[in-house]
Amino acid sequence: MFDVDCECGKCGAKITQLPFQPSGDRPVYCGDCNRAHREQRNSDRGERRMFDVDVACSGCGTKITQLPFEPRDTSNLLCKECYLKNKDA
Ligand SMILES: [Zn+2]
Ligand SMILES: [Zn+2]
Incomplete structure (x- = not known):
């Protein structure tokens, strides 16, 4: 690990250690943002991305x-069954 003294380019969290020597011309990200970035990339590549929601x-x-x-508006959402039923009608 390299001792560094910089901020995450995404959330601004202080970073004191990196597994690589920062080059200086690229932003570095904290562990959390790195993980989120990786997961995002994985989901882009695989199945269609799903959004977690909690609505009725x-x-x-x-x-x-x-x-x-x-969803931009969660007040008028339909479940899959209702959506399909609606579409047929
Ligand atoms: Zn971060
Ligand atoms: Zn329904």
Whole structure:
């Protein structure tokens, strides 16, 4: 580990150690941001990204915990079944 004295380029957390020598011309990130970045990259590559939500279906009241998109308005969301039913109707 290298002793450094810099700030995370994302959240501003103080970084005192890095597993590599910082080059200076690239931002460095703290462990948390690095992990988040890696996970984001993994999910981009794999399955469609799902967003964790905690809302009730406005049709049947079923709890919805994941959506394939980031909901802008959570007051009028439908679960998968209601969504499919709506589409057929
Ligand atoms: Zn950070
Ligand atoms: Zn529903």
